[in-house]
Amino acid sequence: MGNALWQHSITGAFEVYDSTTDSWSEAAPMPTPRSCHAATALDDKIHVFGGLAYENTEVWMIHDVEVFDPTTASWSHAAQMPDPRWGIGAAVVDGISYFIGGGPRPLVLFASPYVDAYDPNLYTYWTEVAAHLDGTHGSQWRTDLCAANFNGELANVELVLHANTGDVHQTYTIDPSQQKSFADVVGEMGVEGKGTLEFRSDQTLRVAGRTFNEGGDGTFGQFCDFQPMDAGLFKDDEAWLIGLRQEEGLFRTNLIFANTGIRKATMFVELYRCSGGSSLHTLWVVDLMPGEVRQEIEPFAILAGEPNLGWGYAKVTVVEGAGIRISASVIDSRTNDATTIVAER
Structure with missing residues:
Protein backbone atom coordinates (compact mmCIF):
# COMPACT_ATOMS: atom_id res chain seq x y z
CA MET A 1 0.00 0.00 0.00
CA GLY A 2 1.78 3.11 -1.26
CA ASN A 3 5.53 3.76 -0.79
CA ALA A 4 8.42 5.47 -2.51
CA LEU A 5 9.43 4.81 -6.09
CA TRP A 6 12.54 5.73 -8.05
CA GLN A 7 13.65 9.38 -8.30
CA HIS A 8 11.76 10.84 -5.35
CA SER A 9 8.26 9.89 -6.46
CA ILE A 10 5.64 7.92 -4.56
CA THR A 11 2.66 5.78 -5.39
CA GLY A 12 -0.84 5.37 -4.04
CA ALA A 13 -1.07 1.83 -5.42
CA PHE A 14 -3.02 -0.61 -3.23
CA GLU A 15 -2.48 -4.32 -3.82
CA VAL A 16 -4.32 -7.16 -2.09
CA TYR A 17 -2.91 -10.60 -1.29
CA ASP A 18 -5.37 -13.52 -1.02
CA SER A 19 -3.76 -16.27 1.02
CA THR A 20 -6.40 -18.84 0.00
CA THR A 21 -5.46 -18.57 -3.68
CA ASP A 22 -1.88 -17.36 -3.17
CA SER A 23 -2.53 -14.51 -5.59
CA TRP A 24 -2.35 -10.72 -5.82
CA SER A 25 -4.90 -8.24 -7.19
CA GLU A 26 -5.21 -4.47 -7.46
CA ALA A 27 -7.66 -2.41 -5.40
CA ALA A 28 -8.62 1.25 -5.61
CA PRO A 29 -5.48 3.38 -5.04
CA MET A 30 -5.13 5.65 -2.02
CA PRO A 31 -6.42 9.18 -2.68
CA THR A 32 -3.19 10.60 -1.18
CA PRO A 33 -0.04 8.78 -2.33
CA ARG A 34 2.41 8.42 0.55
CA SER A 35 5.31 6.46 2.01
CA CYS A 36 6.59 5.73 5.53
CA HIS A 37 3.00 5.71 6.82
CA ALA A 38 1.15 3.52 9.33
CA ALA A 39 -1.94 1.39 8.75
CA THR A 40 -4.31 -0.44 11.10
CA ALA A 41 -7.32 -2.72 10.64
CA LEU A 42 -10.20 -1.30 12.67
CA ASP A 43 -13.96 -2.00 12.47
CA ASP A 44 -13.41 -4.15 9.36
CA LYS A 45 -11.78 -1.23 7.57
CA ILE A 46 -8.18 -0.24 6.84
CA HIS A 47 -7.08 3.11 8.27
CA VAL A 48 -3.97 4.79 6.84
CA PHE A 49 -2.21 7.47 8.90
CA GLY A 50 0.49 10.06 8.24
CA GLY A 51 3.60 9.45 6.17
CA LEU A 52 5.67 11.39 3.67
CA ALA A 53 4.93 12.80 0.23
CA TYR A 54 7.51 13.62 -2.43
CA GLU A 55 7.61 15.69 -5.58
CA ASN A 56 10.97 16.05 -7.30
CA THR A 57 13.25 17.26 -4.48
CA GLU A 58 10.45 18.55 -2.23
CA VAL A 59 9.39 16.39 0.74
CA TRP A 60 6.54 17.05 3.17
CA MET A 61 4.58 15.22 5.87
CA ILE A 62 0.92 14.26 5.71
CA HIS A 63 -1.86 14.98 8.22
CA ASP A 64 -4.54 13.10 6.33
CA VAL A 65 -6.17 9.88 7.55
CA GLU A 66 -7.82 7.81 4.83
CA VAL A 67 -10.07 4.78 5.29
CA PHE A 68 -10.59 1.85 2.90
CA ASP A 69 -13.86 -0.08 3.13
CA PRO A 70 -13.49 -3.56 1.54
CA THR A 71 -17.27 -3.99 1.27
CA THR A 72 -17.57 -1.02 -1.10
CA ALA A 73 -13.96 -1.05 -2.38
CA SER A 74 -13.82 2.70 -1.77
CA TRP A 75 -11.86 5.27 0.24
CA SER A 76 -13.09 7.99 2.58
CA HIS A 77 -11.48 10.59 4.84
CA ALA A 78 -11.39 10.53 8.65
CA ALA A 79 -10.28 13.12 11.21
CA GLN A 80 -6.76 14.41 10.59
CA MET A 81 -3.88 13.55 12.90
CA PRO A 82 -3.02 16.15 15.58
CA ASP A 83 0.30 16.68 13.83
CA PRO A 84 1.92 15.03 10.79
CA ARG A 85 4.49 12.30 11.44
CA TRP A 86 6.26 9.61 9.45
CA GLY A 87 7.77 6.25 10.41
CA ILE A 88 5.07 5.78 13.06
CA GLY A 89 4.56 2.66 15.17
CA ALA A 90 0.90 1.57 15.32
CA ALA A 91 -1.22 -0.94 17.26
CA VAL A 92 -4.92 -1.61 17.93
CA VAL A 93 -6.22 -2.37 21.43
CA ASP A 94 -9.94 -2.68 22.27
CA GLY A 95 -11.07 -0.85 19.15
CA ILE A 96 -8.63 2.07 19.57
CA SER A 97 -5.67 2.74 17.27
CA TYR A 98 -2.50 3.93 19.01
CA PHE A 99 0.29 5.77 17.21
CA ILE A 100 3.70 5.79 18.81
CA GLY A 101 6.67 8.04 18.07
CA GLY A 102 7.66 8.73 14.50
CA GLY A 103 9.46 11.64 12.91
CA PRO A 104 8.03 15.15 13.37
CA ARG A 105 10.22 16.60 10.59
CA PRO A 106 10.61 15.30 7.02
CA LEU A 107 13.56 12.89 6.68
CA VAL A 108 15.16 14.19 9.90
CA LEU A 109 16.10 11.40 12.31
CA PHE A 110 14.56 13.05 15.34
CA ALA A 111 11.87 10.99 17.08
CA SER A 112 8.62 12.29 18.53
CA PRO A 113 7.79 11.21 22.12
CA TYR A 114 4.02 11.37 21.56
CA VAL A 115 1.55 8.50 21.79
CA ASP A 116 -1.84 9.39 20.25
CA ALA A 117 -5.10 7.44 20.32
CA TYR A 118 -7.72 7.37 17.57
CA ASP A 119 -11.31 6.20 18.20
CA PRO A 120 -13.33 5.85 14.97
CA ASN A 121 -16.58 5.83 16.95
CA LEU A 122 -16.09 9.12 18.81
CA PHE A 226 -19.43 23.81 15.91
CA GLN A 227 -16.74 22.02 13.89
CA PRO A 228 -14.48 18.97 14.34
CA MET A 229 -10.92 19.56 15.52
CA ASP A 230 -9.39 19.11 12.07
CA ALA A 231 -11.46 22.01 10.70
CA GLY A 232 -9.14 24.38 12.57
CA LEU A 233 -5.72 25.75 11.73
CA PHE A 234 -2.53 23.68 11.87
CA LYS A 235 1.18 24.37 12.26
CA ASP A 236 2.55 26.78 9.61
CA ASP A 237 -0.95 27.93 8.58
CA GLU A 238 -1.50 31.66 8.11
CA ALA A 239 -4.95 33.19 8.52
CA TRP A 240 -6.46 36.66 8.26
CA LEU A 241 -9.19 38.53 10.11
CA ILE A 242 -10.50 41.43 8.03
CA GLY A 243 -13.19 44.05 8.53
CA LEU A 244 -12.24 44.84 12.14
CA ARG A 245 -13.24 48.17 13.72
CA GLN A 246 -12.13 50.21 16.73
CA GLU A 247 -13.77 53.60 17.37
CA GLU A 248 -14.47 54.99 20.83
CA GLY A 249 -18.18 54.94 21.63
CA LEU A 250 -19.05 53.34 18.29
CA PHE A 251 -17.33 50.01 17.64
CA ARG A 252 -14.90 47.73 19.42
CA THR A 253 -13.20 44.47 18.38
CA ASN A 254 -12.24 41.50 20.54
CA LEU A 255 -10.14 38.58 19.29
CA ILE A 256 -10.73 34.97 20.35
CA PHE A 257 -8.18 32.13 20.19
CA ALA A 258 -9.07 28.53 21.07
CA ASN A 259 -6.95 25.38 21.05
CA THR A 260 -9.10 22.32 20.26
CA GLY A 261 -6.01 20.13 19.79
CA ILE A 262 -4.32 17.79 22.24
CA ARG A 263 -1.01 19.65 22.53
CA LYS A 264 0.19 23.16 23.36
CA ALA A 265 -0.26 25.74 20.59
CA THR A 266 1.70 28.91 19.82
CA MET A 267 0.65 31.71 17.47
CA PHE A 268 2.11 34.99 16.27
CA VAL A 269 -0.42 37.80 15.82
CA GLU A 270 0.08 41.05 13.90
CA LEU A 271 -2.35 43.99 13.89
CA TYR A 272 -2.63 46.33 10.91
CA ARG A 273 -4.41 49.56 10.02
CA CYS A 274 -6.31 49.55 6.75
CA SER A 275 -4.83 52.77 5.39
CA GLY A 276 -1.43 51.88 3.97
CA GLY A 277 -1.42 48.42 5.54
CA SER A 278 1.19 49.43 8.10
CA SER A 279 1.76 47.13 11.06
CA LEU A 280 0.63 48.43 14.45
CA HIS A 281 1.75 45.65 16.78
CA THR A 282 4.00 42.82 15.57
CA LEU A 283 4.97 39.42 16.94
CA TRP A 284 2.40 39.39 19.70
CA VAL A 285 2.68 35.78 20.94
CA VAL A 286 -0.32 33.73 22.08
CA ASP A 287 0.33 30.41 23.87
CA LEU A 288 -2.59 28.08 24.57
CA MET A 289 -2.76 24.77 26.39
CA PRO A 290 -5.12 22.03 25.05
CA GLY A 291 -8.76 23.09 25.42
CA GLU A 292 -7.81 26.64 26.44
CA VAL A 293 -9.56 29.74 25.10
CA ARG A 294 -8.23 33.29 25.32
CA GLN A 295 -10.15 36.45 24.55
CA GLU A 296 -8.14 39.60 23.92
CA ILE A 297 -10.34 42.59 24.74
CA GLU A 298 -9.93 45.51 22.31
CA PRO A 299 -6.33 44.75 21.26
CA PHE A 300 -6.24 47.67 18.81
CA ALA A 301 -6.86 50.06 21.71
CA ILE A 302 -4.96 48.25 24.49
CA LEU A 303 -2.00 46.62 22.71
CA ALA A 304 -1.57 48.90 19.71
CA GLY A 305 -2.60 52.14 21.46
CA GLU A 306 -5.14 53.01 18.73
CA PRO A 307 -8.57 53.51 20.40
CA ASN A 308 -9.81 55.43 17.32
CA LEU A 309 -8.17 53.35 14.62
CA GLY A 310 -11.26 53.09 12.43
CA TRP A 311 -10.86 49.98 10.27
CA GLY A 312 -8.10 47.40 10.67
CA TYR A 313 -7.19 43.76 10.17
CA ALA A 314 -5.07 41.04 11.77
CA LYS A 315 -2.77 38.25 10.58
CA VAL A 316 -2.23 35.06 12.62
CA THR A 317 0.56 32.52 12.04
CA VAL A 318 0.37 29.15 13.80
CA VAL A 319 3.88 28.25 14.97
CA GLU A 320 2.94 25.05 16.82
CA GLY A 321 -0.31 23.19 17.32
CA ALA A 322 -3.36 21.79 15.56
CA GLY A 323 -7.09 22.45 15.62
CA ILE A 324 -6.70 26.17 16.30
CA ARG A 325 -9.94 28.19 16.09
CA ILE A 326 -9.62 31.97 15.68
CA SER A 327 -12.32 34.59 15.29
CA ALA A 328 -13.06 38.23 15.96
CA SER A 329 -16.13 39.79 17.51
CA VAL A 330 -16.93 43.25 16.15
CA ILE A 331 -19.35 44.87 18.59
CA ASP A 332 -21.54 47.94 18.18
CA SER A 333 -20.85 49.76 21.47
CA ARG A 334 -24.21 51.55 21.33
CA THR A 335 -26.31 48.36 21.25
CA ASN A 336 -23.77 45.63 22.21
CA ASP A 337 -24.76 43.85 18.99
CA ALA A 338 -21.86 41.56 18.00
CA THR A 339 -20.83 40.15 14.62
CA THR A 340 -18.49 37.15 14.37
CA ILE A 341 -15.68 37.23 11.81
CA VAL A 342 -13.91 33.89 11.33
CA ALA A 343 -10.22 33.76 10.43
CA GLU A 344 -9.62 32.54 6.88
CA ARG A 345 -6.49 31.01 5.40
Whole structure:
Protein backbone atom coordinates (compact mmCIF):
# COMPACT_ATOMS: atom_id res chain seq x y z
CA MET A 1 0.00 0.00 0.00
CA GLY A 2 1.78 3.11 -1.26
CA ASN A 3 5.53 3.76 -0.79
CA ALA A 4 8.42 5.47 -2.51
CA LEU A 5 9.43 4.81 -6.09
CA TRP A 6 12.54 5.73 -8.05
CA GLN A 7 13.65 9.38 -8.30
CA HIS A 8 11.76 10.84 -5.35
CA SER A 9 8.26 9.89 -6.46
CA ILE A 10 5.64 7.92 -4.56
CA THR A 11 2.66 5.78 -5.39
CA GLY A 12 -0.84 5.37 -4.04
CA ALA A 13 -1.07 1.83 -5.42
CA PHE A 14 -3.02 -0.61 -3.23
CA GLU A 15 -2.48 -4.32 -3.82
CA VAL A 16 -4.32 -7.16 -2.09
CA TYR A 17 -2.91 -10.60 -1.29
CA ASP A 18 -5.37 -13.52 -1.02
CA SER A 19 -3.76 -16.27 1.02
CA THR A 20 -6.40 -18.84 0.00
CA THR A 21 -5.46 -18.57 -3.68
CA ASP A 22 -1.88 -17.36 -3.17
CA SER A 23 -2.53 -14.51 -5.59
CA TRP A 24 -2.35 -10.72 -5.82
CA SER A 25 -4.90 -8.24 -7.19
CA GLU A 26 -5.21 -4.47 -7.46
CA ALA A 27 -7.66 -2.41 -5.40
CA ALA A 28 -8.62 1.25 -5.61
CA PRO A 29 -5.48 3.38 -5.04
CA MET A 30 -5.13 5.65 -2.02
CA PRO A 31 -6.42 9.18 -2.68
CA THR A 32 -3.19 10.60 -1.18
CA PRO A 33 -0.04 8.78 -2.33
CA ARG A 34 2.41 8.42 0.55
CA SER A 35 5.31 6.46 2.01
CA CYS A 36 6.59 5.73 5.53
CA HIS A 37 3.00 5.71 6.82
CA ALA A 38 1.15 3.52 9.33
CA ALA A 39 -1.94 1.39 8.75
CA THR A 40 -4.31 -0.44 11.10
CA ALA A 41 -7.32 -2.72 10.64
CA LEU A 42 -10.20 -1.30 12.67
CA ASP A 43 -13.96 -2.00 12.47
CA ASP A 44 -13.41 -4.15 9.36
CA LYS A 45 -11.78 -1.23 7.57
CA ILE A 46 -8.18 -0.24 6.84
CA HIS A 47 -7.08 3.11 8.27
CA VAL A 48 -3.97 4.79 6.84
CA PHE A 49 -2.21 7.47 8.90
CA GLY A 50 0.49 10.06 8.24
CA GLY A 51 3.60 9.45 6.17
CA LEU A 52 5.67 11.39 3.67
CA ALA A 53 4.93 12.80 0.23
CA TYR A 54 7.51 13.62 -2.43
CA GLU A 55 7.61 15.69 -5.58
CA ASN A 56 10.97 16.05 -7.30
CA THR A 57 13.25 17.26 -4.48
CA GLU A 58 10.45 18.55 -2.23
CA VAL A 59 9.39 16.39 0.74
CA TRP A 60 6.54 17.05 3.17
CA MET A 61 4.58 15.22 5.87
CA ILE A 62 0.92 14.26 5.71
CA HIS A 63 -1.86 14.98 8.22
CA ASP A 64 -4.54 13.10 6.33
CA VAL A 65 -6.17 9.88 7.55
CA GLU A 66 -7.82 7.81 4.83
CA VAL A 67 -10.07 4.78 5.29
CA PHE A 68 -10.59 1.85 2.90
CA ASP A 69 -13.86 -0.08 3.13
CA PRO A 70 -13.49 -3.56 1.54
CA THR A 71 -17.27 -3.99 1.27
CA THR A 72 -17.57 -1.02 -1.10
CA ALA A 73 -13.96 -1.05 -2.38
CA SER A 74 -13.82 2.70 -1.77
CA TRP A 75 -11.86 5.27 0.24
CA SER A 76 -13.09 7.99 2.58
CA HIS A 77 -11.48 10.59 4.84
CA ALA A 78 -11.39 10.53 8.65
CA ALA A 79 -10.28 13.12 11.21
CA GLN A 80 -6.76 14.41 10.59
CA MET A 81 -3.88 13.55 12.90
CA PRO A 82 -3.02 16.15 15.58
CA ASP A 83 0.30 16.68 13.83
CA PRO A 84 1.92 15.03 10.79
CA ARG A 85 4.49 12.30 11.44
CA TRP A 86 6.26 9.61 9.45
CA GLY A 87 7.77 6.25 10.41
CA ILE A 88 5.07 5.78 13.06
CA GLY A 89 4.56 2.66 15.17
CA ALA A 90 0.90 1.57 15.32
CA ALA A 91 -1.22 -0.94 17.26
CA VAL A 92 -4.92 -1.61 17.93
CA VAL A 93 -6.22 -2.37 21.43
CA ASP A 94 -9.94 -2.68 22.27
CA GLY A 95 -11.07 -0.85 19.15
CA ILE A 96 -8.63 2.07 19.57
CA SER A 97 -5.67 2.74 17.27
CA TYR A 98 -2.50 3.93 19.01
CA PHE A 99 0.29 5.77 17.21
CA ILE A 100 3.70 5.79 18.81
CA GLY A 101 6.67 8.04 18.07
CA GLY A 102 7.66 8.73 14.50
CA GLY A 103 9.46 11.64 12.91
CA PRO A 104 8.03 15.15 13.37
CA ARG A 105 10.22 16.60 10.59
CA PRO A 106 10.61 15.30 7.02
CA LEU A 107 13.56 12.89 6.68
CA VAL A 108 15.16 14.19 9.90
CA LEU A 109 16.10 11.40 12.31
CA PHE A 110 14.56 13.05 15.34
CA ALA A 111 11.87 10.99 17.08
CA SER A 112 8.62 12.29 18.53
CA PRO A 113 7.79 11.21 22.12
CA TYR A 114 4.02 11.37 21.56
CA VAL A 115 1.55 8.50 21.79
CA ASP A 116 -1.84 9.39 20.25
CA ALA A 117 -5.10 7.44 20.32
CA TYR A 118 -7.72 7.37 17.57
CA ASP A 119 -11.31 6.20 18.20
CA PRO A 120 -13.33 5.85 14.97
CA ASN A 121 -16.58 5.83 16.95
CA LEU A 122 -16.09 9.12 18.81
CA TYR A 123 -17.24 12.32 17.13
CA THR A 124 -16.23 15.69 18.58
CA TYR A 125 -17.48 19.18 17.74
CA TRP A 126 -16.02 22.44 19.08
CA THR A 127 -16.90 26.10 19.28
CA GLU A 128 -14.21 28.52 20.38
CA VAL A 129 -16.14 30.29 23.11
CA ALA A 130 -19.37 29.95 25.09
CA ALA A 131 -20.27 32.29 27.92
CA HIS A 132 -22.36 33.19 30.93
CA LEU A 133 -20.86 36.43 32.17
CA ASP A 134 -21.18 40.19 32.38
CA GLY A 135 -19.03 41.96 29.80
CA THR A 136 -17.96 45.54 29.18
CA HIS A 137 -20.32 48.41 28.33
CA GLY A 138 -23.14 46.80 30.34
CA SER A 139 -23.31 43.66 28.18
CA GLN A 140 -24.51 40.28 29.49
CA TRP A 141 -23.33 37.33 27.41
CA ARG A 142 -25.09 33.97 27.22
CA THR A 143 -24.87 30.92 24.91
CA ASP A 144 -27.63 28.61 23.66
CA LEU A 145 -26.99 25.51 21.58
CA CYS A 146 -28.92 22.74 19.84
CA ALA A 147 -27.81 19.26 18.78
CA ALA A 148 -29.75 17.14 16.30
CA ASN A 149 -29.44 13.36 15.95
CA PHE A 150 -30.55 12.34 12.46
CA ASN A 151 -29.33 8.76 12.90
CA GLY A 152 -31.37 5.66 13.65
CA GLU A 153 -29.71 5.02 17.02
CA LEU A 154 -29.64 6.74 20.40
CA ALA A 155 -26.76 9.22 20.75
CA ASN A 156 -24.81 9.25 24.00
CA VAL A 157 -23.23 12.66 24.36
CA GLU A 158 -20.86 14.42 26.73
CA LEU A 159 -20.62 18.19 26.91
CA VAL A 160 -17.28 19.54 28.15
CA LEU A 161 -16.70 23.19 29.01
CA HIS A 162 -12.97 23.92 29.10
CA ALA A 163 -13.06 26.91 31.45
CA ASN A 164 -10.16 28.73 33.12
CA THR A 165 -11.30 27.28 36.45
CA GLY A 166 -11.14 23.71 35.10
CA ASP A 167 -13.15 21.36 32.90
CA VAL A 168 -16.86 20.83 33.59
CA HIS A 169 -18.57 17.68 32.23
CA GLN A 170 -22.24 16.81 31.73
CA THR A 171 -23.75 13.79 29.97
CA TYR A 172 -27.00 13.47 28.01
CA THR A 173 -28.75 11.26 25.49
CA ILE A 174 -30.50 12.33 22.29
CA ASP A 175 -33.15 10.07 20.78
CA PRO A 176 -33.06 9.15 17.07
CA SER A 177 -34.46 11.86 14.77
CA GLN A 178 -34.67 14.30 17.67
CA GLN A 179 -33.11 17.66 18.57
CA LYS A 180 -32.02 18.63 22.07
CA SER A 181 -31.70 22.28 23.10
CA PHE A 182 -29.44 23.73 25.80
CA ALA A 183 -30.55 27.23 26.88
CA ASP A 184 -27.83 29.29 28.60
CA VAL A 185 -25.68 26.17 28.53
CA VAL A 186 -22.74 27.61 30.50
CA GLY A 187 -25.01 28.87 33.27
CA GLU A 188 -26.80 25.51 33.38
CA MET A 189 -23.40 23.87 33.89
CA GLY A 190 -22.95 26.04 36.97
CA VAL A 191 -20.21 28.26 35.55
CA GLU A 192 -19.93 32.04 35.73
CA GLY A 193 -17.47 32.85 32.96
CA LYS A 194 -16.52 31.50 29.56
CA GLY A 195 -14.63 28.67 27.93
CA THR A 196 -14.16 26.52 24.87
CA LEU A 197 -17.11 24.16 24.42
CA GLU A 198 -16.58 20.57 23.25
CA PHE A 199 -19.44 18.26 22.26
CA ARG A 200 -18.60 14.51 22.20
CA SER A 201 -20.91 11.84 20.79
CA ASP A 202 -20.95 8.21 19.69
CA GLN A 203 -23.13 9.25 16.73
CA THR A 204 -22.67 11.91 14.08
CA LEU A 205 -24.65 15.03 15.01
CA ARG A 206 -25.55 18.45 13.70
CA VAL A 207 -24.59 21.03 16.35
CA ALA A 208 -25.14 24.79 16.23
CA GLY A 209 -25.42 27.57 18.76
CA ARG A 210 -25.85 31.25 19.44
CA THR A 211 -23.92 33.54 21.76
CA PHE A 212 -25.84 36.71 22.51
CA ASN A 213 -26.02 39.83 24.63
CA GLU A 214 -29.13 39.90 26.79
CA GLY A 215 -30.54 43.39 27.25
CA GLY A 216 -33.73 44.97 28.51
CA ASP A 217 -35.20 45.20 25.01
CA GLY A 218 -34.28 41.68 23.90
CA THR A 219 -31.14 40.02 22.61
CA PHE A 220 -28.47 40.67 20.00
CA GLY A 221 -26.77 37.44 18.97
CA GLN A 222 -24.13 35.86 16.82
CA PHE A 223 -23.97 32.35 15.35
CA CYS A 224 -21.72 29.76 17.03
CA ASP A 225 -20.29 27.29 14.56
CA PHE A 226 -19.43 23.81 15.91
CA GLN A 227 -16.74 22.02 13.89
CA PRO A 228 -14.48 18.97 14.34
CA MET A 229 -10.92 19.56 15.52
CA ASP A 230 -9.39 19.11 12.07
CA ALA A 231 -11.46 22.01 10.70
CA GLY A 232 -9.14 24.38 12.57
CA LEU A 233 -5.72 25.75 11.73
CA PHE A 234 -2.53 23.68 11.87
CA LYS A 235 1.18 24.37 12.26
CA ASP A 236 2.55 26.78 9.61
CA ASP A 237 -0.95 27.93 8.58
CA GLU A 238 -1.50 31.66 8.11
CA ALA A 239 -4.95 33.19 8.52
CA TRP A 240 -6.46 36.66 8.26
CA LEU A 241 -9.19 38.53 10.11
CA ILE A 242 -10.50 41.43 8.03
CA GLY A 243 -13.19 44.05 8.53
CA LEU A 244 -12.24 44.84 12.14
CA ARG A 245 -13.24 48.17 13.72
CA GLN A 246 -12.13 50.21 16.73
CA GLU A 247 -13.77 53.60 17.37
CA GLU A 248 -14.47 54.99 20.83
CA GLY A 249 -18.18 54.94 21.63
CA LEU A 250 -19.05 53.34 18.29
CA PHE A 251 -17.33 50.01 17.64
CA ARG A 252 -14.90 47.73 19.42
CA THR A 253 -13.20 44.47 18.38
CA ASN A 254 -12.24 41.50 20.54
CA LEU A 255 -10.14 38.58 19.29
CA ILE A 256 -10.73 34.97 20.35
CA PHE A 257 -8.18 32.13 20.19
CA ALA A 258 -9.07 28.53 21.07
CA ASN A 259 -6.95 25.38 21.05
CA THR A 260 -9.10 22.32 20.26
CA GLY A 261 -6.01 20.13 19.79
CA ILE A 262 -4.32 17.79 22.24
CA ARG A 263 -1.01 19.65 22.53
CA LYS A 264 0.19 23.16 23.36
CA ALA A 265 -0.26 25.74 20.59
CA THR A 266 1.70 28.91 19.82
CA MET A 267 0.65 31.71 17.47
CA PHE A 268 2.11 34.99 16.27
CA VAL A 269 -0.42 37.80 15.82
CA GLU A 270 0.08 41.05 13.90
CA LEU A 271 -2.35 43.99 13.89
CA TYR A 272 -2.63 46.33 10.91
CA ARG A 273 -4.41 49.56 10.02
CA CYS A 274 -6.31 49.55 6.75
CA SER A 275 -4.83 52.77 5.39
CA GLY A 276 -1.43 51.88 3.97
CA GLY A 277 -1.42 48.42 5.54
CA SER A 278 1.19 49.43 8.10
CA SER A 279 1.76 47.13 11.06
CA LEU A 280 0.63 48.43 14.45
CA HIS A 281 1.75 45.65 16.78
CA THR A 282 4.00 42.82 15.57
CA LEU A 283 4.97 39.42 16.94
CA TRP A 284 2.40 39.39 19.70
CA VAL A 285 2.68 35.78 20.94
CA VAL A 286 -0.32 33.73 22.08
CA ASP A 287 0.33 30.41 23.87
CA LEU A 288 -2.59 28.08 24.57
CA MET A 289 -2.76 24.77 26.39
CA PRO A 290 -5.12 22.03 25.05
CA GLY A 291 -8.76 23.09 25.42
CA GLU A 292 -7.81 26.64 26.44
CA VAL A 293 -9.56 29.74 25.10
CA ARG A 294 -8.23 33.29 25.32
CA GLN A 295 -10.15 36.45 24.55
CA GLU A 296 -8.14 39.60 23.92
CA ILE A 297 -10.34 42.59 24.74
CA GLU A 298 -9.93 45.51 22.31
CA PRO A 299 -6.33 44.75 21.26
CA PHE A 300 -6.24 47.67 18.81
CA ALA A 301 -6.86 50.06 21.71
CA ILE A 302 -4.96 48.25 24.49
CA LEU A 303 -2.00 46.62 22.71
CA ALA A 304 -1.57 48.90 19.71
CA GLY A 305 -2.60 52.14 21.46
CA GLU A 306 -5.14 53.01 18.73
CA PRO A 307 -8.57 53.51 20.40
CA ASN A 308 -9.81 55.43 17.32
CA LEU A 309 -8.17 53.35 14.62
CA GLY A 310 -11.26 53.09 12.43
CA TRP A 311 -10.86 49.98 10.27
CA GLY A 312 -8.10 47.40 10.67
CA TYR A 313 -7.19 43.76 10.17
CA ALA A 314 -5.07 41.04 11.77
CA LYS A 315 -2.77 38.25 10.58
CA VAL A 316 -2.23 35.06 12.62
CA THR A 317 0.56 32.52 12.04
CA VAL A 318 0.37 29.15 13.80
CA VAL A 319 3.88 28.25 14.97
CA GLU A 320 2.94 25.05 16.82
CA GLY A 321 -0.31 23.19 17.32
CA ALA A 322 -3.36 21.79 15.56
CA GLY A 323 -7.09 22.45 15.62
CA ILE A 324 -6.70 26.17 16.30
CA ARG A 325 -9.94 28.19 16.09
CA ILE A 326 -9.62 31.97 15.68
CA SER A 327 -12.32 34.59 15.29
CA ALA A 328 -13.06 38.23 15.96
CA SER A 329 -16.13 39.79 17.51
CA VAL A 330 -16.93 43.25 16.15
CA ILE A 331 -19.35 44.87 18.59
CA ASP A 332 -21.54 47.94 18.18
CA SER A 333 -20.85 49.76 21.47
CA ARG A 334 -24.21 51.55 21.33
CA THR A 335 -26.31 48.36 21.25
CA ASN A 336 -23.77 45.63 22.21
CA ASP A 337 -24.76 43.85 18.99
CA ALA A 338 -21.86 41.56 18.00
CA THR A 339 -20.83 40.15 14.62
CA THR A 340 -18.49 37.15 14.37
CA ILE A 341 -15.68 37.23 11.81
CA VAL A 342 -13.91 33.89 11.33
CA ALA A 343 -10.22 33.76 10.43
CA GLU A 344 -9.62 32.54 6.88
CA ARG A 345 -6.49 31.01 5.40
